[in-house]
Amino acid sequence: MHGPILIALSVAVGTVGWSGNMLALPVAMFFPLLWAKSPTRMVAAGVSAGYFLAASRGLPQGVANFYASDLWPGLLLWIVASLAFVIVHTTPWTDRPGRGKALRYGFAAVLMAVPPFGIVGWAHPITAGGIVFPGWGWAGFGVAAAGLIVMTTRWWPAATSALLGFWLWSAATWTGPGLPEGWRGVDLDTSLEQQRDLLATVKRATGGGARVVVLPESSLGFWTPTIDQLWQTELANSHVTVVAGAAVVERAGYDNVLVAISRGGGRILYHQRMPVPVSMWQPWLGWSGQGGRARAGFFANPVVELGGQRIAPLICYEQLIVWPVLQLMLQRPDMIVAAGNGWWTSGTSIIAIQSASTAAWARLFNLPLVAAFNSQAEE
Structure with a gap:
């Protein structure tokens, strides 16, 4: 798949997945597939940047509101904040298929989940696990993590089909979290x-x-x-x-x-x-x-x-x-x-x-x- 197409798809995934629509969150789980399909490290960087910048697109306006200033400080912070996500996902990237690529993505995903990189670990695809596997607890977290990793392997069609199936079932039967009594x-x-x-x-x-x-x-x-x-x-x-x-x-x-x-x-x-x-x-x-x-x-x-x-x-x-x-x-x-x-x-x-x-x-x-x-x- 050509680099520009992958980058455009990553922007779409970040935009839709992090639109604020709860049931759209699982779209973010397609990011590892686009990362893995990148033909070069440069394209992988573009895919990572496209996804993160689209997912955090509200930051420039939010910063402008917070500081009562124009958009430039927010735009600068938005770009700088994306660097951690891009560096973490670009450095371990490899063009060699197989277990190594999956392990490298898993390593990047863990880095973005815990400090210090996790401090700016917004838009992490693992968050969507609660929509796809509601009520599964730690087992659901593990299955979601495994699904993200499998998306980077040659078995990605099976992972995609499974995640889509669970996602559609969840959407059809979805109930939000309850409110505790009193x-x-x-x-x-x-x-x-x-x-x-x-x-x-x-x-x-x-x-x-x-x-x-x-x-x-x-x-x-x-x-x-x-x-x-x-x-x-x-x-x-x-x-x-x-x-x-x-x-x-x-x-x-x-x-x-x-x-x-x-x-x-x-x-x-x-x-x-x-x-x-x-x-x-x-x-x-x-x-x-x-x-x-x-x-x-x-x-x-x-x-x-x-x-x-x-x-x-x-x-x-x-x-x-x-x-x-x-x-x-x-x-x-x-x-x-x-x-x-x-x-x-x-x-x-x-x-x-x-x-x-x-x-x-x-x-x-x-x-x-x-x-x-x-x-x-x-x-």
Whole structure:
């Protein structure tokens, strides 16, 4: 197959697979086939770049929204971020067919799933395993991984037929991840007046019988004793627990966290392990003695307990990469709680992609999912 055709197909795969349509995610599983069919290393680089750039196409607009600037900074970050994906997939590529090519793709896929490359390991095809093999758990993860590897061998027609069969069956019988009893996620418009309207929103949510209400990332702003006391007072006559995003600020920087608040008081429930690189996580500032940016916990406290249940939290960026999810699943949680702050994603499909990715992982491991997002830009 000619190089330009393969590159064009890789762009189509990245665009459709990561469109935000949950049932379209399995299209991404065709990337290994296009990579393996590349006749030269240069074409393999083009295929990798085409797929990744198409899958992450919302980044330039998102960065422009975040920094209130034009598209150029976002375009630069978009191109730079793609280099890791391209390098990881181009370096081990070989034109020799057989087991060696399959092992090399497997090596590249693992590198893009774990740090350091996994920090920018967006659009990983393994995420689609939850759509093709819902409820299969670790067995489904293993079969999906094996399917991706087989796509790089001469048995790719059999792998394609099998994956298509399971995909069509899944699409015909698809049900999304359930909501745990007594839990409710609340999406917010960030034009709300912060604390007063948040309290009113929570009270409306509890009217439906919810015992735990989840609010989006950063919904509480800075977590201070004053905010803690305000919420504790307002919840004094209620049995509800509020799980909400906040920031804990210290001299060296800040932690992006989820807090749990009830009439008995508030506590930090979870520290984000992987903040958004560049915009939030800037380790080079620490190397130069500067502070003020988000800290990364990497492999810290993956599962937390609340009300006798083991909760797997995922804050925003963690929903787009692989290793935070796999670390959580190794701890056998009872549910996934996903919070995001998407005010900066206006005009992109980033929120839809996050939602599809998180739902795919929840269905793979047959776990209930509670999600809450800020989805509108500030006015």
